[in-house]
Amino acid sequence: MSFEFELIKTCKQSGARLGRFHTPHGVIETPIFMPVGTKATVKAMLPEELKEIKAQIILSNTYHLFLRPGNELIKKAGGLHKFMNWDGPILTDSGGFQVFSLGPLRKITEEGVHFRSHIDGSKLFISPEIAVEIQNDLGSDIMMAFDECAPYPADEEYVKNSLERTTRWAKRCKEAHKNTENQALFGIIQGGMYEELRRQSAKEITDLDFPGYAIGGLSVGESKKLMYEVLNYTTPLMPENKPRYLMGVGSPDDLIEGVIRGVDMFDCVLPTRIARNGTAMTSRGQVVIKNAKHREDFTPLDPECDCYTCRNYTKAYLRHLFKENEILSARLLTYHNLHFLLKLMEDVRESILNDRLLDFRKEFFSKYGYDEKLNLL
Amino acid sequence: MSFEFELIKTCKQSGARLGRFHTPHGVIETPIFMPVGTKATVKAMLPEELKEIKAQIILSNTYHLFLRPGNELIKKAGGLHKFMNWDGPILTDSGGFQVFSLGPLRKITEEGVHFRSHIDGSKLFISPEIAVEIQNDLGSDIMMAFDECAPYPADEEYVKNSLERTTRWAKRCKEAHKNTENQALFGIIQGGMYEELRRQSAKEITDLDFPGYAIGGLSVGESKKLMYEVLNYTTPLMPENKPRYLMGVGSPDDLIEGVIRGVDMFDCVLPTRIARNGTAMTSRGQVVIKNAKHREDFTPLDPECDCYTCRNYTKAYLRHLFKENEILSARLLTYHNLHFLLKLMEDVRESILNDRLLDFRKEFFSKYGYDEKLNLL
Numbered sequence: 001m002s003f004e005f006e007l008i009k010t011c012k013q014s015g016a017r018l019g020r021f022h023t024p025h026g027v028i029e030t031p032i033f034m035p036v037g038t039k040a041t042v043k044a045m046l047p048e049e050l051k052e053i054k055a056q057i058i059l060s061n062t063y064h065l066f067l068r069p070g071n072e073l074i075k076k077a078g079g080l081h082k083f084m085n086w087d088g089p090i091l092t093d094s095g096g097f098q099v100f101s102l103g104p105l106r107k108i109t110e111e112g113v114h115f116r117s118h119i120d121g122s123k124l125f126i127s128p129e130i131a132v133e134i135q136n137d138l139g140s141d142i143m144m145a146f147d148e149c150a151p152y153p154a155d156e157e158y159v160k161n162s163l164e165r166t167t168r169w170a171k172r173c174k175e176a177h178k179n180t181e182n183q184a185l186f187g188i189i190q191g192g193m194y195e196e197l198r199r200q201s202a203k204e205i206t207d208l209d210f211p212g213y214a215i216g217g218l219s220v221g222e223s224k225k226l227m228y229e230v231l232n233y234t235t236p237l238m239p240e241n242k243p244r245y246l247m248g249v250g251s252p253d254d255l256i257e258g259v260i261r262g263v264d265m266f267d268c269v270l271p272t273r274i275a276r277n278g279t280a281m282t283s284r285g286q287v288v289i290k291n292a293k294h295r296e297d298f299t300p301l302d303p304e305c306d307c308y309t310c311r312n313y314t315k316a317y318l319r320h321l322f323k324e325n326e327i328l329s330a331r332l333l334t335y336h337n338l339h340f341l342l343k344l345m346e347d348v349r350e351s352i353l354n355d356r357l358l359d360f361r362k363e364f365f366s367k368y369g370y371d372e373k374l375n376l377l
Numbered sequence: 378m379s380f381e382f383e384l385i386k387t388c389k390q391s392g393a394r395l396g397r398f399h400t401p402h403g404v405i406e407t408p409i410f411m412p413v414g415t416k417a418t419v420k421a422m423l424p425e426e427l428k429e430i431k432a433q434i435i436l437s438n439t440y441h442l443f444l445r446p447g448n449e450l451i452k453k454a455g456g457l458h459k460f461m462n463w464d465g466p467i468l469t470d471s472g473g474f475q476v477f478s479l480g481p482l483r484k485i486t487e488e489g490v491h492f493r494s495h496i497d498g499s500k501l502f503i504s505p506e507i508a509v510e511i512q513n514d515l516g517s518d519i520m521m522a523f524d525e526c527a528p529y530p531a532d533e534e535y536v537k538n539s540l541e542r543t544t545r546w547a548k549r550c551k552e553a554h555k556n557t558e559n560q561a562l563f564g565i566i567q568g569g570m571y572e573e574l575r576r577q578s579a580k581e582i583t584d585l586d587f588p589g590y591a592i593g594g595l596s597v598g599e600s601k602k603l604m605y606e607v608l609n610y611t612t613p614l615m616p617e618n619k620p621r622y623l624m625g626v627g628s629p630d631d632l633i634e635g636v637i638r639g640v641d642m643f644d645c646v647l648p649t650r651i652a653r654n655g656t657a658m659t660s661r662g663q664v665v666i667k668n669a670k671h672r673e674d675f676t677p678l679d680p681e682c683d684c685y686t687c688r689n690y691t692k693a694y695l696r697h698l699f700k701e702n703e704i705l706s707a708r709l710l711t712y713h714n715l716h717f718l719l720k721l722m723e724d725v726r727e728s729i730l731n732d733r734l735l736d737f738r739k740e741f742f743s744k745y746g747y748d749e750k751l752n753l754l
Contacts, residue, residue: 040697044704069672069697077675077693085689295446298454312462316454320417320446327421330704 003184003211005243014357016259018349021212021243023089023141024182025081026056030243030264031348033255033341034059034091036272040074040084043272044327044334047086053307053339054346057089057141059267062134063098066126067117071137079139091267092140093247094131094173094188096147097216108148110165128172136179144214145173147188152220159192160200166190166216167204174208186212186245193226195233202237213238214245215263219254228257235262252281252344253370256361259348271341275333278322281340285369287315289333294319307339308332380561380588382620391734393636395726398589398620400466400518401559402458403433407620407641408725410632410718411436411468413649417451417461420649421704421711424463430684430716431723434466434518436644439511440475443503444494448514456516468644469517470624471508471550471565473524474593485525487542505549513556521591522550524565529597536569537577543567543593544581551585563589563622570603572610579614590615591622592640596631605634612639629658629721630747633738636725648718652710655699658717662746664692666710671696684716685709 006020019030035042035050038061042050050058060080065071077083080090099106099113106115112127126134131146147166150159170187177185187210191197205213215234218227231246238244243264249255250268258266271281280287282302287294289301300310301318309318309332321329344364351360365371383397396407412419412427415438419427427435437457442448454460457467476483476490483492489504503511508523524543527536547564554562564587568574582590592611595604608623615621620641626632627645635643648658657664659679664671666678677687678695686695686709698706721741728737742748 039701039703040694041703041705044708046705046708068701069693073673073693073697076673077691083691083694085694296450296453314454314460316446316450317417317460317462320450324416324445326416326418327704327707328418328423331421331423331708 002181005212005241007240009353011352011357012355013359014260014352014361015262016348016352016357017262017264018352019243019264021264023057023184025087025089025141028056028089028265029349031255031259031345031352032056032265033250033345034265034267035338036061036267036269037084037086038269039064039068040080042334042338043276044330045338047084049335050086050338051088053335054342055088055338057091058086059091059093060138060140061095061098062092062131062138063095063126065092065138066095066134067119067124071134075137075139081139089141090138091142092135092138092144094144094146095126095134096131096144097149097247099126100149100151110168112146128169129176132173132176132185136177136183140183142212143177143183143185145170145185145187145210147190147216149217149220150190150192152192152217152222154192156194156197159190159194159197163190163192163197163201164204167201167208170205170208170210174210184211186210186214188214188216188247189234189238190217191234192217193222193230195230198230198234199237202234206237206239210242212243212245214247216247218246219248219268224254224257227254228261231258231261231263238262250341252341252368253365255341255344256348256357256364259352260357260361271337272334275337276330278329278333280333281337283367289315289319289322289329291319301336302340305336305340305343307336309336309339379558382589382618384617386730388729388734389732390736391637391729391738392639393725393729393734394639394641395729396620396641398641400434400561402464402466402518405433405466405642406726408632408636408722408729409433409642410627410722411642411644412715413438413644413646414461414463415646416441416445417457419711419715420653421707422715424461426712427463427715428465430712431719432465432715434468435463436468436470437515437517438472438475439469439508439515440472440503442469442515443472443511444496444501448511452514452516458516466518467515468519469512469515469521471521471523472503472511473508473521474526474624476503477526477528487545489523505546506553509550509553509562513554513560517560519589520554520560520562522547522562522564522587524567524593526594526597527567527569529569529594529599531569533571533574536567536571536574540567540574540578541581543578544585547582547585547587551587561588563587563591565591565593565624566611566615567594568611569594570599570607572607575607575611576614579611583614583616587619589620589622591624593624595623596625596645601631601634604631605638608635608638608640615639627718629718629745630742632718632721633725633734633741636729637734637738648714649711652714653707655706655710657710658714660744666692666696666699668696678713679717682713682717682720684713686713686716
């Protein structure tokens with residue numbers, strides 16, 4: 001049955017959750033990382049390559065697709081899956097985060113957000129109802145409610161007003177969303193870095209009864225320590241029988257710490273963006289491929305990795321491609337980085353199954369070069 | 378046996394040749410188009426994708442690899458095949474064409490060419506012996522003699538001096554090349570647009586007895602009509618039992634006209650370069666993907682094409698990717714264009730086998746929108 005979340009087990013060592021979320025385009029094994037395909041393409045990757053590295057679900061951005069090529073065009077094309085040739089599950093965000101990030105170009109009212117396109121300056125408007133309509137046109141499996149993501153830092157009164165508006169907007173989204181058979185609408189819990197406000201938001205949003213819940217407003221500039229603290233008191237406020245999605249998080253340590261704190265789903269542009277900038281995530285930490293020390297290094301990026309890139313290419317070749325600004329550089333590093341995070345989540349799922357996620361974290365952090373003490377529960 | 382050229386048959390209708398050229402990394406079915414991988418990568422393509430579209434041999438540029446990452450590094454990597462993960466045949470040019478194209482940055486002497494790097498202005502020198510040494514380090518299956526490609530237009534005396542120097546340099550290349558077991562050195566016939574000079578160059582170069590011959594100095598700005606005229610009198614001067622390579626040619630009509638005039642091998646950046654600029658070659662002529670008329674066109678690029686791009690994506694999606702400057706645009710259009718030219722050459726080979734290449738030309742030109750009368754024999 002679509003949108004059922006099965007909680008398979010909880011790790012005895014860490015409390016992390018192993019689950020399965022059913023969508024019309026397939027089952028997602030959680031915890032999972034979702035590669036980001038902002039403009040109806042995961043940059044530099046083919047859908048078949050995403051399957052090869054076992055991507056289970058990808059994310060696409062409502063704001064960008066609303067602007068270009070437009071949700072109506074994608075609807076005419078038969079929906080986002082068909083348009084981009086991806087037959088697995090897709091999650092779309094609501095566009096809220098992007099329009100709020102426009103700063104002086106946008107104005108928030110109770111009705112919605114007036115803003116100017118970052119491309120051509122044209123005047124545009126997104127309301128909760130419009131965000132739902134756009135996502136209905138896109139036909140994503142998981143839609144996000146139109147929320148207000150408060151900046152960091154922000155004072156308590158601002159964050160309180162903002163989360164209360166987010167609740168009112170969540171209600172309007174729910175009312176506007178008719179296609180509940182094929183598209184699940186997730187609610188978003190806000191509240192910034194204030195425990196009392198997270199508690200209020202979690203109560204208000206979960207009372208609306210969504211098929212899944214996201215934690216918004218984190219990874220917006222606060223310290224890792226603070227983010228983990230907020231997670232510590234927020235995830236226990238969320239229903240056990242629904243998937244929990246931490247938005248915009250994707251560094252290896254944050255993924256592991258998030259899972260340990262009960263999160264099931266993550267997304268972030270980090271692996272794909274740093275790949276295009278020439279940085280690889282490896283079992284021994286980050287590799288900056290342009291560094292001179294790799295010039296005559298005829299070993300693979302990551303000695304422990306069995307991905308296509310690591311099986312076939314040396315650091316010397318990857319450095320050459322990057323320095324020459326060759327498209328193949330972005331392809332090979334993106335492939336590797338996404339494979340790295342997806343494999344990490346596979347290892348995390350296996351560690352939960354074997355009740356040893358804390359041991360896994362210790363091993364992984366020690367090799368990667370993270371200081372485990374920074375990430376205490 | 379390596380470097381044997383088998384002339385399988387001659388088309389009774391057109392005189393075109395069907396052949397097989399044996400190299401240490403495989404047999405090449407001719408006539409063939411060679412995708413260009415200037416800097417040890419065919420831009421935007423993986424080696425496996427080149428195999429998928431049946432690329433039989435690729436070309437790489439000595440000048441670019443000499444500058445960066447340097448032939449010594451590639452030698453240390455185990456040669457160009459291993460460095461770039463391509464196990465099929467590779468042809469390298471001599472660097473001559475590129476250094477002559479540097480214009481005021483280079484000075485030609487009998488010893489060789491002094492020039493400044495187009496990257497950092499450093500002073501460099503390539504002689505026939507150095508061109509051979511670089512290509513020996515790269516380990517290409519087919520190497521090209523270091524020649525002087527005269528500009529167009531150029532007066533007869535200039536071209537004569539230039540072709541005679543090319544002959545002296547060809548001798549020096551031959552003497553410098555020791556690895557004849559694993560690498561075939563091709564001679565290059567020059568002579569510009571002067572029949573008498575082409576005759577002189579063909580005589581001098583073929584007297585040196587190379588395992589294959591190229592026609593240089595064409596596709597340098599002259600009209601198609603003039604190029605075909607030069608081919609008309611040049612290919613009959615070349616030995617029947619050796620492959621004939623027309624350098625720098627790659628538009629569909631030029632490939633067909635070249636084959637009809639007895640050419641076996643071609644290379645050009647055209648299909649890959651125009652792909653990155655958003656232009657596709659199709660059975661109905663060129664498609665400029667950014668054009669507004671493709672905005673809601675949910676049909677494939679080419680209704681007759683069965684390549685990966687045409688099987689899975691619409692013009693509307695490709696237009697979106699191109700306008701958003703997505704890497705996938707370059708990937709999908711490059712894949713299609715190379716597939717198109719390689720499939721064209723496959724059709725050409727089949728037409729030779731069936732003694733109907735002139736019929737094929739007529740059908741192809743009529744669909745593509747070429748005026749056949751412009752290309753009379």
